[in-house]
Amino acid sequence: MKRLVAITAAWALAALAAAGVASPAAAQQAPGGLMQPSVPKNVLPSDLEAVRVDERLGEMLPLDVVLTDHDGRQVKLGDYFDKGRPVIVNLGYYGCPMLCGLVINGLNKGLKGLDYLPGDEFDIVTVSIDPKEGTALAKQKRESILEELGKDGAGKGWFFHTATEVEIKRLTDAVGFGYRWDEKGKQWAHAAVIMVASPEGKLARYLYGIEYTPKDLKLAVLDAAEGRVGSTTEQLLLFCYQYDAKAGGYVLFARNMMKLGGVVTLVTLGTFLVVMWRRSPRRES
Template sequence: MNLRSLLLASLLSLGALVGPGGGVAHAERDNTPKELKHVGVDEHLDGQLPLDATFRNENGAMVRLGDYFKGERPALFILAYHSCPVICGMIQHAAATAMKEVPWSVGKEYDLVVVSIDPRDTPETATKKKASIAGAYGRQGAEAGMHYLVGDKQQIDRVTTAVGFQYEYDERQQQYAHPAVVMLVKPNGQMARYLYGLEYDPKDVRLGLLEASNGRSISTIEKVILYCYHYDPQDGKYSLMATRVMQLSGFVTVLVLGSFLGVMWTRERRRKKAEDTRLPQERDAYQRRSAVTEN
């Protein structure tokens, strides 16, 4: 790879494409290379994926994007291309590394959907990439929940426009300039969250999936975890909210104290009831012994 490509990859990996709110920092566009002037992300939270968009999966079968968003489970959604020399592979392997640390499993609680932005990609290239990521993920049976899609430019652009993913083809380098981002999508195909960078905190992926799931199959503990964290668009990740932790701590304290007092009150009632039952019995026994003694 030449110096120009390395510079491009470095700019992407450092997040130079993404402004404070997740979109392109328009004020900085004049200082960026021309290849990056139209590259970035405009977040479309709650925006709808074009579910009728058609692609071929890694097996060559024609599918609709909506086949993977039937209201059953959320998805980790990635836009990439399979001949990418640096960024795409790093993004997908970083996602696989994070997913390994998430209790939920691909194919059970959520899916992985990867759409190629390169019309030249084929089911064969998709199969190879899927095998690589499935191997990196390493959980048995996960392949059933990994979906690698390829299609023509019209269908690709429908998807990228819907999610606010802006990319540019560099004819000279024969490569695509694109942002480093993964997305969490709700079971109905609506955008829930965007996570940026070349490394993803497993906590962020887990919380993003919990948030995208719309409450489906979330345990009480997971609800508590989600309550304590919120997504910080400035940092592009989830952070612990001190006020919520204090509220939750106060609630837990009251709950524990109330439970303790309840147990003590119940014990006292039982003790008093036992005494009230025992005293007449002891009195009767004493009277009987006294009567025997007098006789």
């Protein structure tokens, strides 16, 4: 049995090293002399350190931010906070080749299964972070999204906007939404997140990733409607998604997920073998 444990431990360490998950230098000593591998963090490249989300939970949005809506009318962010309803804030840009589309499609998918309707229980304010984008593009994007959503009346509560660089910066700074222009890839690098604000304009929830379940959306809206501010337990986005400079965009970092799964499997197997070895009767040689 001891030989089996030793062989298994050696195989496990070799597998972890091959996967790039752990090395003797990166591992930590655990009770009983076992090596506990550490899972590497999914760190953005140094030139993209500004692409992050700093939560501003409980803080007020700058309601005087000036926007231009999909019909070309100049409005203020505060215009959407005078109806007594929570507001979902969605930041991105309409010409995004990848991540923004995934975020807004994920939001759309969640809304399809929600028994709430934009314009009744909440509103959605989508704002482009690209100051070069214009009203025609915002209108086109809105029409395609609402057509895909397929809910009559949803247009009365989902608004698409553009803005000047100064106003965009005011809004993104207020919600802690980091982004930067990637000259090589000719696109904006940013995170996948939506925010939910209370009826008076206070930030209440941050939802991460590209999938927003109807349950999560409903609970976030209900909490925001009651003025409850909730902390985020983990930012899964920071682990699952990484900006790939070579690919020129954000990609699903599948290797990290596979590595984590491998670590869990190997640690579980190793623990089981150690327990069985300790419980087995000692035989005299």
